[in-house]
Amino acid sequence: MECPHLGASVCLAPDSGGVPQGSPSSWCCSVCRSNKSPWICLTCSSVHCGRYVNGHAKKHYEDAQVSLTNHKKTEKQDKIQHTVCMDCSSYSTYCYRCDDFVVNDTKLGLVQKVREHLQNLENSAFTADRHRKRKLLENSSLNSKLLKINGSTAALCATGLRNLGNTCFMNAILQSLSSLVEEFRKTLCALWQGSQTAFSPESLFYVVWKIMPNFRGYQQQDAHEFMRYLLDHLHLELQGDFNGVSRSVILQENSGLSTGSRCCINGASTVVTAIFGGILQNEVNCLICGTESRKFDPFLDLSLDIPSQFRNKRSKNQENGPMCTLRDCLRSFTDLEELDETELYMCHKCKKKQKSTKKFWIQKLPKVLCLHLKRFHWTAFLRHKVDTYVEFPLRGLDMKCYLLEPENSGPESCLYDLAAVVVHHGSGVGSGHYTAYATHEGRWFHFNDSTVTLTDEETVVKAKAYILFYVDRQAKSGSDKL
Numbered sequence: 001m002e003c004p005h006l007g008a009s010v011c012l013a014p015d016s017g018g019v020p021q022g023s024p025s026s027w028c029c030s031v032c033r034s035n036k037s038p039w040i041c042l043t044c045s046s047v048h049c050g051r052y053v054n055g056h057a058k059k060h061y062e063d064a065q066v067s068l069t070n071h072k073k074t075e076k077q078d079k080i081q082h083t084v085c086m087d088c089s090s091y092s093t094y095c096y097r098c099d100d101f102v103v104n105d106t107k108l109g110l111v112q113k114v115r116e117h118l119q120n121l122e123n124s125a126f127t128a129d130r131h132r133k134r135k136l137l138e139n140s141s142l143n144s145k146l147l148k149i150n151g152s153t154a155a156l157c158a159t160g161l162r163n164l165g166n167t168c169f170m171n172a173i174l175q176s177l178s179s180l181v182e183e184f185r186k187t188l189c190a191l192w193q194g195s196q197t198a199f200s201p202e203s204l205f206y207v208v209w210k211i212m213p214n215f216r217g218y219q220q221q222d223a224h225e226f227m228r229y230l231l232d233h234l235h236l237e238l239q240g241d242f243n244g245v246s247r248s249v250i251l252q253e254n255s256g257l258s259t260g261s262r263c264c265i266n267g268a269s270t271v272v273t274a275i276f277g278g279i280l281q282n283e284v285n286c287l288i289c290g291t292e293s294r295k296f297d298p299f300l301d302l303s304l305d306i307p308s309q310f311r312n313k314r315s316k317n318q319e320n321g322p323m324c325t326l327r328d329c330l331r332s333f334t335d336l337e338e339l340d341e342t343e344l345y346m347c348h349k350c351k352k353k354q355k356s357t358k359k360f361w362i363q364k365l366p367k368v369l370c371l372h373l374k375r376f377h378w379t380a381f382l383r384h385k386v387d388t389y390v391e392f393p394l395r396g397l398d399m400k401c402y403l404l405e406p407e408n409s410g411p412e413s414c415l416y417d418l419a420a421v422v423v424h425h426g427s428g429v430g431s432g433h434y435t436a437y438a439t440h441e442g443r444w445f446h447f448n449d450s451t452v453t454l455t456d457e458e459t460v461v462k463a464k465a466y467i468l469f470y471v472d473r474q475a476k477s478g479s480d481k482l
Helices: 056-070 075-079 110-139 168-177 182-192 202-211 223-237 247-254 271-276 326-334 457-461 473-477
Strands: 038-041 047-049 084-087 093-095 100-102 146-149 152-155 278-286 292-299 302-305 345-347 352-354 356-364 368-374 376-379 382-385 415-425 433-440 443-448 451-455 465-472
Touching: 038 056, 047 056, 084 110, 168 223, 168 415, 168 433, 168 443, 223 271, 223 415, 223 465, 271 368, 278 345, 302 326, 326 356, 326 368, 415 473, 443 457, 465 473
Parallel strands: 302 368
Antiparallel strands: 038 047, 038 084, 084 093, 093 100, 146 152, 278 292, 278 356, 345 352, 368 465, 376 382, 415 433, 415 465, 433 443, 443 451
8 A cells, every 4th residue: 555654754774874784584573582573663773573473563653652642742753653664574564554564665765775775684694694504514414404304314495485465375375385286386496495584475476466456465365265366367377378289288188187087177177177176066956846957067176164063162161072073064065955045946847946955076086185164254244253173184084975976986096185284363364364384295394474394293283274285195196296
């Protein structure tokens, strides 16, 4: 958004010596000493922690406003507001009076000058750190970045993505898809190269703005909605012509899928549908005349309701009560359901809308099964979050019982192992924060924007999942590995 307060708040001169030295992304909050999400005030250059840590940057702004109201304002004090600060990792600018990220600059371009200064400091610190660690590796067999796994030493080869201003919804999806989709190479291969500084997906973000207007700006967005838009646009783009030959034709010829089993969306098959594409059979039965209607629908993910009996938060006194499982959600999705009055079925035999039942079967399972848990629901005028914990397996999710023809499937063909989990932290879809857990070469990583930490399976299974990515065990171990 365009901020009208920059002129009165941004008076920091980068070359004045008031800006701290060293790596900006590692600066510490002057109050709590946390080095997570440091923000610098563009009035006085003081550094505090951001909105998702302890919020001392906001308190700095609030304290400045109290100070101004408690003292007689001079002309100089009127101009100094401590209203605008900059994220030292993503270099995005935030105004507390506007309560939003801003995209404009002062007439003298002071915001951009601060941004360039911080980037130069970060690059210099990175270069120095790289030389220091290279020398350390050459002179010593021990390094804090090396981990002992199964008796051998391996490097922590994962890199975070900088938050560009409420873009955690995008980062969490990209960090989850990174272990699944080779076609995201330009941005995603950077995630597993082990760089000591976070990669900034600015180019991809601006492309997203260009082709997906719904995601323009710096407001928080729904990660599932972003994932669907991303996969849909990637699917469409891959259908374009390449040297006079349709890319979708090339991909179909190389996909190794038979025509009958291939999932096509908009009449075409691409690597997106080859990996994520499955087929549902939708059966509708008229309750008046018994006429049955069958329709096959392609899907890239399945959106599952959390059954109503599990939606209330369980208190400490109810911890021994029934726990919602992923199987409960899948069963709710595929069970026979009577449609309500607002969804009457147009029966071709009765020639009018009638009461009916509906049931889903899975006709074809995808190589990568994406399961979206519907945690956000509209009630009256509010959209609220279902915060119920849903138990999910790390290995051996058996999908055979949901298949239309399970007898035609082999013993290993319907087993899925977890590859990634997207988690929403907070209470509302338009707020909160997204992080992701993803597995790579047998290890689990927790991606929190630019911060990547090694984690364990016990931590992963405790996550309140929003989106789950499962990989078909047979496809994973076969010749057509993802």
